Amino acid sequence: MSNRLADATSPYLLQHAENPVDWYPWCEAAFDEARRRDVPVLLSVGYSACHWCHVMAHESFEDEATARMMNTGFVNIKVDREERPDVDAVYMEATQAMTGQGGWPMTVFLTPGGAPFYCGTYFPRAQFQRLLQGVGRAWEQERDGVLEQGGRVVEALSAPRSLAGDGPPGADELDAAVRELGREYDAVNGGFGGAPKFPPSMVLSFLVSQHARSERQGGGSGQAAEDRDALDMASGTAGAMARGGMYDQIGGGFARYSVDAEWVVPHFEKMLYDNAQLVRAYTRLWRATGDDLARRVALETADWMVRGLRTPEGGFASALDADSEGEEGRYYVWTPAQLSEVLGADDGAWAARLFGVTESGSFEGGTSVLQLRADPDDRERYERVRTALLAARDERVPPERDDKVVAAWNGLAIAGLAEAGALFDRPDLVEHARAAARLLVEVHEVDGRMRRTSRDGRVGESAGVLEDYADVAEGLLALHAVTGEPEWVPVAGRLLDVVLERFPDGKGGFYDTADDAEELFSRPQDPTDNVTPSGQFAAAGALLTYGGLTGSPRHREAAEAALAPATTLARKAPRFAGWGLTVAETLLTGPLEVAIVGPEGAPGTAELHRTALLSAPAGTALTLGDGTGQEGIPLLEERPLVEGAPAAYVCQGFTCDLPVTTPDALRERLAGVRG
CATH class of the missing domain: 1.50.10.10 (Glycosyltransferase)
Known part of the structure; x- marks a missing residue:
């Protein structure tokens, strides 16, 4: 067995570098090997923060018996969906088309040419082992049907599709x-x-x-x-x-x-x-x-x-x-007793009421996720409690x-x-x-x-x-x-x-x-x-x-x-x-274009700039220069100071109104913009 993930830059792939599975990263060599051995490719796609990816890894990919089945019957490729969103996208589309749903971990069986013919997501170990056996038998005994299925999927997903309208929304x-x-x-x-x-x-x-x-x-x-x-x-x-x-x-x-x-x-x-x-x-x-x-x-x-x-x-x-520590959410959840242990009885009871922490719990095992459904009646106490809880939580084993x-x-x-x-x-x-x-x-x-x-x-x-x-x-x-x-x-x-x-x-x-x-x-x-x-x-x-x-x-x-x-x-x-x-x-709005010109650090410049940030429509093309037009930004060219004072130019399609020099005037100008 030769796991090839040890040199990966992806933390997700590195999590699997010690698996007994003979993993390849996504590479042409994996498909060459599948063609040489005349076996299907098993593609597993996930990401490092994915809970069910970890579950499947612990149940199946770290299991020697399951790994032997994977290594014997397949060439196995592990992909970090965050590193290769293109690979994830095309095979997720196939998974959704074939199963009606998608998610991670994504498990896809491919021909050596890369065509998907069976797709799924998380499989418990016993079910996954049965699936490996079934796909292996189909490949050996029903090869023509498998290849035809893969060809149909590729043809369907390669057809041109469009959501184009008649232009941008009005x-x-x-x-x-x-x-x-x-x-x-x-x-x-x-x-x-x-x-x-x-x-x-x-x-x-x-x-x-x-x-x-x-x-x-x-x-x-x-x-x-x-x-x-x-x-x-x-x-x-x-x-x-x-x-x-x-x-x-x-x-x-x-x-x-x-x-x-x-x-x-x-x-x-x-x-x-x-x-x-x-x-x-x-x-x-x-x-x-x-x-x-x-x-x-x-x-x-x-x-x-x-x-x-x-x-x-x-x-x-x-x-x-x-x-963390093998349990989802362990780092974040609390019981009333844990609150009192950190805060003392009085503050602990107050915090439990404030954050909705109960004996029965809102999560698993009698633990509660913290909520804040109403603002605290004592802000100083809240800040003290919050700081203490954060410090105590920092002592827990953090998530990776x-x-x-x-x-x-x-x-x-x-x-x-x-x-x-x-x-x-x-x-x-x-x-x-x-x-x-x-x-x-x-x-x-x-x-x-x-x-x-x-x-x-x-x-x-x-x-x-x-x-x-x-x-x-x-x-x-x-x-x-x-x-x-x-x-x-x-x-x-x-x-x-x-x-x-x-x-x-x-x-x-x-x-x-x-x-x-x-x-x-x-x-x-x-x-x-x-x-x-x-x-x-x-x-x-x-x-x-x-x-x-x-x-x-x-x-x-x-x-x-x-x-x-x-x-x-x-x-x-x-x-x-x-x-x-x-x-x-x-x-x-055009989009709106606003050029602020004025000496850097001058109060008038800063005030006009802040007014534009606060009042211009979101998405406004906003720029800032010293009035010389030397910044290389066309919107700033030929936008001088006004009698030596900072100024703001409000434009649409590079057609500008007369400059304004006060925040109030700029605010009024921006309020009058029509969309």
């Missing part, structure tokens, strides 16, 4: 999306649909943007009520998530999802991509409402990201595991951390931290965003192309996919908007040039992999949002902002074309187009 489609979301909204518990409930980060951003457009327009007789509903749904969902067990009430940050409809019991892994997006969503909600809870949660989540996920190189790790840096998710983190740092006057958060940006530019960008991952400062071999280019560009442009540092704009431009040259599908959309990427049995393309913005909608947002800064019609037109699927999704499935709809809201 106001009617965006308003229709709010009505459809209203039909799916859980008015009692917040969120959309039933259990399990995932954090709808992108939908929250859309609802806040849609409400802001209504406010600027003054609303109509029926429209005003509808738009108030948009903000109500956003606030209701954000508040319910923040007060339930899915939010870490003493450490900050959100778990992956809630297993119930009331946001009580989470699936405990914490993902960078969720928390990065939620920092931005809660920050934008605070900007719209001034809500103290939104501000607190945004900052606590940002601080947890820095404390819990930041790597020595300045990037952000992918995730924290759901398990997947410390690989994923480019796309770090792009999301840069955007979230930059906006939160600027709006909440936390320059340390902006600096963390800046450090992550440097890592991506200096380590992940290799010969003008983006690599997907790095670990310990060493870049991986996996090519960047569309979301890597798009989300990194988005993050760099957000960082530029809050710092005015010009160097981030040309980097974003380089990345977007690759998007326009290497990813187009010829119909106005984009594939998820480049035209020179490894060829799989189908080229992945999914314009719908999932746990992160789809690569296509993320690209649309970055292209639109970059076009606003540079006046490039090429980038704007590409953004408009890429938003076409959101037109169809707006009326049918807006929950899967939240980011596309958010970008479409931006498009309705």
Whole structure:
């Protein structure tokens, strides 16, 4: 037996490096070996924070008898879905098509040519062993049927598909999306649909943007009520998530999802991509409402990201595991006795009432997940108790951390931290965003192309996919908007040039992999949002902002074309187009372009800049310069100071109003923008 995972950069693959299974990483050598031995390929896909991936590993992949069956009858490939989202995407599509569902671990049997012919997810050991025997017999005795099944799957999934509409969503489609979301909204518990409930980060951003457009327009007789509903749904969902067990009430940050409809019991892994997006969503909600809870949660989540996920190189790790000491959630749950042991009898009883910790428990074994359904009546006591509980929890065995840096998710983190740092006057958060940006530019960008991952400062071999280019560009442009540092704009431009040259599908959309990427049995393309913005909608947002800064019609037109699927999704499935709809809201304003010019550090410059950050529509192409126009940003060219004083230029399509020089005048100008 020769396990080939010891040199992997993926922590998930390294978790399997000592298995008795003869694992290959995803590579052509594995398929060559399958052809040589004339056996099927067993593809196992998962990720390091996945609870059921660990369960299947302990039950089957660490079991000598099961491993012998795998090694004898198959060539076995282990894939980290976070490192190879392209491989995950095409085989997940096959799994969903063949079984009606999907999930991780994903277990797929392939022909030596890579065609899937049997798919599933988690299998208990006895069932998995029977499956291995059954697939082995089918391969030996019913080969023609197996190959025909694989061929049919490949043919079906390779057929052209499109969600294209007649153009980007307009106001009617965006308003229709709010009505459809209203039909799916859980008015009692917040969120959309039933259990399990995932954090709808992108939908929250859309609802806040849609409400802001209504406010600027003054609303109509029926429209005003509808738009108030948009903000109500956003606030209701954000508040319910923040007060339930899915939010870490003493450490900050959100778990992956809630297993119930009331946001009580989470699936405990914490993902960078969720928390990065939620920092931005809660920050934008605070900007719209001034809500103290939104501000607190945004900052606590940002601080947890820095404390819990930041790597020595300045990037952000992918995730924290759901398990510790072999048990899901053990690190996070409490009993009344444990609270009293840490806090004493009086504070322990008070904390139990405050956090909903009962003798019967809300989780397993009489333990409870902490909730905060109402604000504490004694804030000083709450802070003392929270600090003590966090210190005590720090003494527990923590969950494992997947410390690989994923480019796309770090792009999301840069955007979230930059906006939160600027709006909440936390320059340390902006600096963390800046450090992550440097890592991506200096380590992940290799010969003008983006690599997907790095670990310990060493870049991986996996090519960047569309979301890597798009989300990194988005993050760099957000960082530029809050710092005015010009160097981030040309980097974003380089990345977007690759998007326009290497990813187009010829119909106005984009594939998820480049035209020179490894060829799989189908080229992945999914314009719908999932746990992160789809690569296509993320690209649309970055292209639109970059076009606003540079006046490039090429980038704007590409953004408009890429938003076409959101037109169809707006009326049918807006929950899967939240980011596309958010970008479409931006498009309705032009997008707006705002140039702030003034000496760096001058009070007037800072005040105008902050006013723009607080008052301009989300997605505004915002830039900052000293009035000389030497930054290389076209939007700043020929934008001088006004009689030596700092000024703000508000533009649409590079056509600008007369400059204003006071925050009040800028605020009034921005309030008058029509979408």
